Amino acid sequence: MNQQSYGFLCAFLLGMGQLCVMTGFDTESFILETVIHSIHEREPERISSYAGYYGQAVIYVFYMLACLISPSIITVSTPKTSLVFGAIFFTAFPLGFLFTNSYYYYFSSALLGVGLACMLHHLKIISKFLFPVYYQGQGGYLTSHSTRNTIESNVSLSWSLGCFCMILGSAIIAGITKYNADGTQLILDVLNTTSESHNTERQFSNIEISLIFTAFTGISFTGIIIFFLLPSRDVEDCIESSTGKKETFMEAFKLTCSTVVNPKMVQLIPLFVLCGFNTSLWISVFPTSLNFTTHNSHMIYLPALYSFAIGSGEIIMGILISFLSKRIKNFGQKPTMTIGAVCVLIYCALIHLSTAMDAPIRPTSDEPILFHHSYLLVLIIGFIGGAGDCCINSVRSVICALAMPKRRSQAFSVSKAFQALASCILFFLSPIVPLYIYTIGLPVLSLIATILFFSIAKRTQKMERKMTEGTRNAAEVGKTLNL
Template sequence: MNTAKYQIVCAAILGFGQLCIMAGFDAESFILESVIHSIHERNPSLISQYAGYYGQAICYAGYMITCLFSSSLIIMTNAKTVLFTSAVCFAMFPIGFFFTNQYYFFVSSAITGIGFSLFYQGQGSYMASHSTRNTIEFNDSVSWSIGCFCLIVGSCIIGTITTFTAAEIPVQDVLMNSTLAKVERRYSDTEITLLFGMFALFSILGSIFFAFLPSEDVDGCIESGTMHGTPFDEFKATCATLIEPQMLKLFPLFALCGANISFFLSILPTAFQFNMNNSGMIYLPAIYSFGVGIGEISSIFFGLLPSEDVEGCIESGTKRGTPFDEFKATCATLIEPQMLKLFPLFALCGANMSFFLSILPTSLQFNMNNTEMVYLLAIYSFGIGIGEILTGFFISAMSKKIKDFALQPTLSIAVVCLCTYCGLVLASTPYDAPMRPTHEQPLLFQQSQLFILILAVIIGIVDNCINTVRGVICTLSMPSRRTQAHAISKLIQAATSCALFFLSPLLNIYYYTIGLPILSLITVFLFFPVSRRTQRMERKITTENLSKASARV
């Protein structure tokens, strides 16, 4: 197999692994607050009413803090060990629903956040060691597109479980006989046990597959899997990268990722299910989270990932230094001027992800006007998956024709589409839908299944574009601190998601639909100079290399 095909195979296998390990997390986020609400309704003393939101806030807090140290763990171990550990962390959360306990719930939420950070650290390290400068954009798009299939696969599992437990799902409040007797989507104990049992099973299988990951690096890779240095050095490098001007300009993108995932993964699905008008849509979560259920098992693809680096890769998979050195490097990178300029980008990643992955689905389900849309969540999830996949193929194709297409052009597409979908959400969603089940009317028009499908496709486009831009700029903008840049991007993303989830019980739809476009514009303002500087730096390096080659001849 030639080098080009080998890189594509590696990216594809990595994408399948991402599909599996993240599917359970996404599915849990879709239904978590609604599940907690159902448990609280039956036994108020067992768990807090808003534990779903607060648990996810704690998850992202753990995610944020671990990002400071995750690059140090790479120094002490390797990507294989980090990925295996992340799978174990993910498996601990769904197990808690067999014996619902508020203390275990919040502790396991924090551990899940740690696993989140470890997974992305291992993923970024592997991608850098199996890509070259000319193929990083294409490979990243291929990997991300495949991973996004989790939104299509999982709803089949949720739909199947919903079918088996349909008789236990209430769609009306038997204590009321008025025309408003509809209730929000409620989950029975049997349905909760089956759903989270599947998530736990797949997480355990995923950890087994991670244990068999090959660890040999590829010759000439961008970054070797064996790193040298101390954890403190790595932490300093991360802190230094944090204030780099190039990184600061990317902060809006990273924040958008965090906010967006918080919204669509938790807040929006909860709003859908708290919407009394959706009480008859028992398959709503299954539709929304299409592609989630069997995601955990796809960790087998991580086990099949070749570990040898690609010739001429951007960064070798073999690291040099100690974990302490890596930790110091992370701390130093954290305050690099270039890194500081990227903070809005990272914050955008977090805010956008929180919004469309949780807050927006919750709002759709809390909107009582959507009561009759039984397949609402499945349509929403399917649409996001389609948007992600088509965008991945589009960016991959355009990257071959237009140099650096995955930078300014892709971010521009993301911002335009983000402003569009925020406007549509603002016009069609009751203002208080993210916070509680509501009978309020939207500003302009009611939602329909076709509208939700179109909206979801646009959201998928935004998510793919933002994450592609973040991955590429972190790899290229700081050649000597790529590992730290990836860690810091996720730190800011997680911090944004954490803050958003803590505030979500207090925020109406206007805060999200106005705040995200503003943050995206700040991202563009700071990102474009960083991107142009990176391009000039690459041209300078290329010219110097050509001059040296000519001199030798």
């Protein structure tokens, strides 16, 4: 097998592993606050009403903290090891919903945050102690199995494959929803009663919750096996080898701290914050708004459809970026960032016009500004939101790999730390922040982030040209001397 095919295989397997472990995390995030709210309505003493938001805030708190030390972790670990442990932590989270308990819920949330950071550091070129562990492993694995010519396409391939998790998750939710709906209707027919569900928000029954999270736990366990079986050998001329680490734990930590105040990183902060705010909106705030809108109570398949739409947008855009990056030089930078900013503007406008202002906070029957939700509208919003998220995460990953070639691990970790901080703040405030703050603020932030990103991308491309010219000149001098 040649080096390019081997790198492609590694990226493919990495994406498949991500598909398994992220199926539960991404899809359950769409319904987490609604599921928690449903449990609280039946058993108020078991868990608080807004634990869905607060639990995700805890995830990102520990994610942020772990991101700051995750580059140091690679001095005593390997990408493959981080991926395996991160996957184990991912599996622990959905397992807790089989016996919902506040203490285990917040503990597993903290564990999930740590694991994701470490996996992303070794996966640091792509893109989400549990969150940090996963992405540290993912980034490092991609850099050691990609060259400069294949990094943009490998990133998009692995990302789009991983995002297929939302389509798989949508199928799981749709199947279980149909099973539960058929059973509920049978009981109503036997009792000769009618459902009043149209007058209330979307609710999840105990059996529905158990079935959904059992499926998520099983799929996450499959991800553990895939990561355990990943090939370990680096490709030739890889961007960064997985062996030969020179820094000690403390040296790597100091390097991360100095990277935080690096001028390039400071200029990219709006992009990192945009990643955090945008992810929080599409992964939790908006889907919760859909479920809390009483006008949508008869559309029981909205969570499944929304998950399918987001996943489709992520996958199709990832494939498009991968395809065009091979044919258009630097397509994964300025053009992709522009597409991402436009997508954010469009889907925020559609959410603003179709969703009541207090929908993320409480069940509501208030009228939207212009039109109500429908299956078609949610499909469009989800698709555009997924496409935009793929673009923004892709450019963030690429710029971190190229703008600071001597600090790739630290740059990626710092970017995730700022993203996590933004998400953490947003989730803690979600129980009191009106929806329109998101739908107006995000487009403004995306414009600022795009302008600053263009400046960094331009300087990075100039730096690469100088390095290429220097290498070419050195080669010519060496050839002349040999003659």
